[in-house]
Amino acid sequence: GDSVTQMEGPVTLSEEAFLTINCTYTATGYPSLFWYVQYPGEGLQLLLKATKADDKGSNKGFEATYRKETTSFHLEKGSVQVSDSAVYFCALSGGAGGTSYGKLTFGQGTILTVHP
């Protein structure tokens, strides 16, 4: 079936540092890929998405490129802020692992803490 593997973390950075959170996936077919962010005590917010190979999703300074050859969708940001501290989830939908009706397969999440 479909699966998503992401950096375990936690990741701790200083403000203005460069961020990479790795995400790789296993799926047959042509899944769509997503990054969600969860701030403390809140639900998940869609951060960005990509629907086909070589697409780049971007939002709020974050970006990720859909790499079919390496089955990856790594999240990057050039300069993190304290307000970026949250849990980040990589997810996919639309692979052949029974993910009909938009069901998502999530990674385990990566905790990011940014210090001033």
Added chain:
Amino acid sequence: SQTIHQWPATLVQPVGSPLSLECTVEGTSNPNLYWYRQAAGRGLQLLFYSVGIGQISSEVPQNLSASRPQDRQFILSSKKLLLSDSGFYLCAWSVTGQGVDTQYFGPGTRLTVL
């Protein structure tokens, strides 16, 4: 624009008591609806999803049940709560179309079973 509501926001219940969590979506028609549980603040487990009124699919056998009495209403229930039912419950919606189903999440309900 579409919005999704969940209530209550927090709930503390004794073991063996019943449960009813409600989720409603505004601003869209015939959404797909989902219930997730998040334990220990990390991974999400899909519990139920629904593609229409009265249509419920269960992903994980457990102590919980779901119902969809109206197009934009999704309810998570239990007759008798267990300690292991504690967690953060998230409702989400999506609309099939344009090739990509993107899920949008509600604010969540934090359930503590004592």
